[in-house]
Amino acid sequence: MQSLLDDVIARNRQWTQKGKVADYIPALSTANSDALGICVTDVNGQEWAAGDARTFFSIQSIVKAVTLLCALEDAPIRSIAKVISFEVCSDSFDSIANLETSRSHKPLNPLINSGAIAIIPFISGKAYEEKFLRVVKLIRQMTRNQSIEVNDKVYKSETLTGNRNRALAYYMKSTGTLSGDVEEVLDIYFRLCSIEVTCHDIARIGAVLAGDGLMPGTGEAVANPNSCRIVKAMMSTCGMYNESGAFATSTGIPAKSGVGGGIMAAIPGKMGIGVVGPALNSKGNSVAGIRVLSDLSSKLKLSIY
Numbered sequence: 001m002q003s004l005l006d007d008v009i010a011r012n013r014q015w016t017q018k019g020k021v022a023d024y025i026p027a028l029s030t031a032n033s034d035a036l037g038i039c040v041t042d043v044n045g046q047e048w049a050a051g052d053a054r055t056f057f058s059i060q061s062i063v064k065a066v067t068l069l070c071a072l073e074d075a076p077i078r079s080i081a082k083v084i085s086f087e088v089c090s091d092s093f094d095s096i097a098n099l100e101t102s103r104s105h106k107p108l109n110p111l112i113n114s115g116a117i118a119i120i121p122f123i124s125g126k127a128y129e130e131k132f133l134r135v136v137k138l139i140r141q142m143t144r145n146q147s148i149e150v151n152d153k154v155y156k157s158e159t160l161t162g163n164r165n166r167a168l169a170y171y172m173k174s175t176g177t178l179s180g181d182v183e184e185v186l187d188i189y190f191r192l193c194s195i196e197v198t199c200h201d202i203a204r205i206g207a208v209l210a211g212d213g214l215m216p217g218t219g220e221a222v223a224n225p226n227s228c229r230i231v232k233a234m235m236s237t238c239g240m241y242n243e244s245g246a247f248a249t250s251t252g253i254p255a256k257s258g259v260g261g262g263i264m265a266a267i268p269g270k271m272g273i274g275v276v277g278p279a280l281n282s283k284g285n286s287v288a289g290i291r292v293l294s295d296l297s298s299k300l301k302l303s304i305y
């Protein structure tokens with residue numbers, strides 16, 4: 001496995017030159033666009049890493065898989081489905097279009113910005129701070145990393161420039177889709193997106209999802225198998241934004257990307273994979289990260305289809 005990962009990183013490093021780091025959130029523009037790293041954690045807890053696997057990046061939309069998991073653990077799916085659909089989205093991740101044009105005004109799925117914002121009220125916790133800590137604690141548990149924290153610079157930058165997300169949230173408030181205090185919900189969303197991680201952390205989250213909620217190695221249950229199944233189903237169909245169909249055909253694994261350049265994959269019953277490559281394509285996905293996963297998937301026959 002180690003030589004395979006070294007080889008896959010070396011072969012695909014050239015692709016980092018084909019993308020651009022995200023700059024619509026100014027703090028993200030300082031990311032190293034040449035970085036490329038990978039970590040694999042199997043469901044037994046064995047771990048391998050290659051390339052720039054220790055590079056820190058902000059989790060961004062990858063956190064949406066964990067917020068969805070928390071909401072599914074804390075609230076009946078029937079009540080979530082009343083305000084959020086579980087359908088694919090062909091528009092960009094921050095699109096407002098379908099909120100206005102669809103009759104129900106529901107966000108299309110919980111892995112795009114509107115859906116991820118609308119799901120926050122379903123996470124348990126009376127005070128908003130408790131909801132935030134509920135997600136952070138689960139991330140610390142899944143990653144076995146108690147030093148997981150928000151990157152303050154990214155958080156401030158998100159807060160200052162997150163006007164599209166504000167628009168989505170206030171629109172959803174006006175249609176009754178978003179319950180609660182809009183600014184408090186947005187603040188949780190901005191903070192969660194700004195959590196700093198490495199490939200090791202997201203590979204471990206992927207491994208827990210791959211193992212149906214069991215911690216790799218110890219077998220301790222941290223989430224319900226059915227919640228993990230739904231998260232993986234959403235990752236397979238919607239996890240790579242409006243490139244999810246192409247990714248399914250080239251790679252065939254449940255994955256969630258973020259504009260920080262990370263991609264988290266969960267291969268059912270096998271392993272979690274974390275990749276970082278901050279240079280993105282026009283859809284907001286890591287150019288080299290997609291190549292790495294597609295290469296690895298064909299070498300290890302990981303496609304679930």
Ligand code: GLU
Nearest residue numbers: 060061093113193258259
């Ligand atoms: N914080 C980012 C935003 O809301 C997350 C986007 C992403 O990673 O897709 O725009």
